Amino acid sequence: MAPRDRYAPVDAAVVPRFADVATFLRTVRAEPAADIDIGFVGVPFDLGLNYRTGPREAPAAVREASRVIRRVHPTSGVCPYDLCAVADLGDAPVNPMDKDASLAGIEAFFARLRDLAIRPIAIGGDHTIPTPILRALAKDRAVGILQIDSHPDTLDQLCGTKVNHATFMRRGLEEGLIDPARTVQIGLRGSRFSADDLSYGVEAGCTVITYDDYEAMGRTAAIEAIGRVLGDGPVYVTLDVDGIDPAFCPGTAVPEIGGFTPRDVQVILRSLAGKDIVGADVSEVAPCYDPTGITALTAANMLFELLCVTALAVDRNR
Numbered sequence: 001m002a003p004r005d006r007y008a009p010v011d012a013a014v015v016p017r018f019a020d021v022a023t024f025l026r027t028v029r030a031e032p033a034a035d036i037d038i039g040f041v042g043v044p045f046d047l048g049l050n051y052r053t054g055p056r057e058a059p060a061a062v063r064e065a066s067r068v069i070r071r072v073h074p075t076s077g078v079c080p081y082d083l084c085a086v087a088d089l090g091d092a093p094v095n096p097m098d099k100d101a102s103l104a105g106i107e108a109f110f111a112r113l114r115d116l117a118i119r120p121i122a123i124g125g126d127h128t129i130p131t132p133i134l135r136a137l138a139k140d141r142a143v144g145i146l147q148i149d150s151h152p153d154t155l156d157q158l159c160g161t162k163v164n165h166a167t168f169m170r171r172g173l174e175e176g177l178i179d180p181a182r183t184v185q186i187g188l189r190g191s192r193f194s195a196d197d198l199s200y201g202v203e204a205g206c207t208v209i210t211y212d213d214y215e216a217m218g219r220t221a222a223i224e225a226i227g228r229v230l231g232d233g234p235v236y237v238t239l240d241v242d243g244i245d246p247a248f249c250p251g252t253a254v255p256e257i258g259g260f261t262p263r264d265v266q267v268i269l270r271s272l273a274g275k276d277i278v279g280a281d282v283s284e285v286a287p288c289y290d291p292t293g294i295t296a297l298t299a300a301n302m303l304f305e306l307l308c309v310t311a312l313a314v315d316r317n318r
């Protein structure tokens with residue numbers, strides 16, 4: 001049996017979607033193995049937040065919310081499970097009493113996936129998690145980044161700490177994990193700590209598209225810019241759910257009004273078909289502030305968008 005069949009997800013037309021134990025998009029729960037192409041990983045870490053906590057509960061909530069998602073993409077017609085083997089690899093190890101031990105455990109987990117050539121799609125966790133993920137994934141070569149976010153995450157430090165949810169872009173650029181020439185930060189908005197919060201990314205050579213810029217240029221032009229900047233090299237996609245307007249995603253650690261609709265983000269992610277997506281995450285979902293569950297549902301749908309474009313990359317590289 002081909003790996004993609006061995007790891008085929010539950011078919012919602014056969015097993016009702018409310019039944020059985022929840023996994024990401026109803027994929028098989030498996031240990032990391034060399035015959036898996038794409039692995040979903042929960043990263044229930046939220047010790048990097050300086051406002052309100054809660055994303056530690058996101059992997060469990062998004063697994064539940066993802067029950068609704070079927071197998072075939074509505075626009076592209078892609079069935080990722082026909083293209084490659086996809087599994088739910090469980091959660092990276094964390095210690096809720098020890099930030100540094102958690103970061104080390106997360107990095108080690110993703111290093112194992114890198115060594116097995118599994119492309120990870122992570123669900124945070126707060127937006128600290130790209131730091132340990134990129135330290136594993138981009139150790140040998142820098143990656144381009146598409147960051148959809150309301151905040152630039154380029155602070156040098158917060159409350160005297162260097163690794164937290166407001167610093168991952170700066171650490172990644174400093175550590176040579178991120179190629180600024182192939183990096184786009186989009187959706188930035190909201191009140192700032194200081195007047196020059198956005199300038200680090202600009203000065204480092206990243207393409208910065210604030211939400212004001214996005215509105216002025218329009219979605220088609222923004223997508224064209226993203227495609228041009230990301231180019232043909234390896235790309236890591238990081239979606240901070242606070243990039244989406246809190247009217248749609250209220251369950252997040254630091255809500256910022258005046259942002260993307262879920263539709264905007266779906267269309268942007270779909271435009272990544274043809275890119276060499278080597279990994280991705282959806283972060284900052286905090287289910288405790290959203291009794292409706294729409295934030296987790298939106299995150300689950302974004303995981304499916306990311307899965308489809310990553311499966312195309314796997315298939316093309318075979």
Ligand SMILES: [Mn+2]
Pocket residue numbers: 127149150151153165240
């Ligand atoms: Mn962020």
